[in-house]
Amino acid sequence: MELKEVIHTYYHQLSKGQQKVANYLLEKPREFAIKSAQEIGTDAGVSETTVIRFCYAIKLSGFSELQKRIREQLLFQESSLGNYYSSKLEIAEEPNFFTQVMEKDREQIKELISLINEEKMNQMVDQLVKADGIYIAGMGISFSAANWLAFTLGLVKDNVKLVRSDTDDILFTLSRMDSQSVLIAISFHRYLKETIKIAKLAKRQGATVVGITDTPHSPISEFSDILFPIFPYKKSTIDMATGLFSFLNAVVAGVTVTNSNGFEKQKEQYEELFRNYFFIEGGEVK
Known part of the structure; x- marks a missing residue:
């Protein structure tokens, strides 16, 4: 049972002082996660003893257990999985569940469209078209997006590389970056250190x-020359995938039409490779 439900269960059995503590907890749970019982008492306008007795009244062993419960629940609520689960529970009992999930995706893309800055998008595309080397970094939940972008962008532009911390020599890869290189760093909540470090070192190498x-205030912003904070409102990182892939598709489309000559060259090479090595004719692999 969540703390909110526990408090509602025992609320009318609490003294007036304990109800003040309960109200303060419901209003500002983060304060309880970081402050002492004495500080909470001062903020709520009651004594430290009243705070302790409140814990006993809702059947906890003391303030330490209360803090532990609050921290665990805040962590769960702020995790991608927690937010994802909560958002789906809200519509689980309603009709047309799957339609509603997809409708939420459409709403998210519409919201993202309203945030698009065409000037910044064009600036990024110009940098990508001019770049001698493009590097894509994204770890954890961002890896699938980074992998897709590296593959798809590589179809329309040469010298595109996915940076992988599990198989690549990162220092060797970074040593090849210079002022003619562009690093696209994809980094979302939980902000894995590897991506941040790669961005920091790439910037030192002179890469864009x-x-x-x-x-706008995520850790990657400190090292970004061009920043796209595409989900400024709190959402599950899992639910961001639809909007993120739509955004990345727009990036690839921009590079394709801006780099039309380069695209035609890449297209010819790609088709030649498949024609000579991968198509099956007459039952034989050519």
Whole structure:
């Protein structure tokens, strides 16, 4: 049972002082996660003893257990999985569940469209078209997007590389970056350190760093020359995937039409490769 439900269960059995503590907890749970019982008492206008007795009244062993419960629940609520689960529970009992999930995706893309800055998009595309080397970094939940972007962008532009911390020599890869390179760093909530470090070192090498992230104040912003905070409002990182892939598709489309000559060259090479090596004719692999 969540703390909110526990408090509602015992609320009318609490003294007036304990109800003040309960109200303060419901209003500002973060304060309880970081402050002492004495500080909470001062903020709520009651004694430290009243705070302790409140814990006993809702059947907890003391203030330490209350803090532990609050921290665990805040962590769950702020996790991608927690937000994802909560958002789906809200519509689980309603009709047309799957339609509603997809409708939420459409709403998210519409919201993202309203945030698009065409000037910044064109600036990024120009940098990508001019670049001698393009590097894509994204770890954890961002890896699938980084992998897709590296593959798809590589179909329309040469010298595109996915940076992988599990198989690549990162220092060797970074040593090849210079002022003619662009790093696209995809980094969302939980902000894995590897992506941040790669962006920091790429910037030292003189590369242009494009940050694709959730909020303007995320860690990647410090090292980004061009920043796209495409999800400034709190959402599950899992639910961001639809909007993120739509955004990345727009990036690839922009490079394709801007780099039309280069695209035609890449297209010819790609088709020649498949024609000579991968198509099956007469039952034989050519």
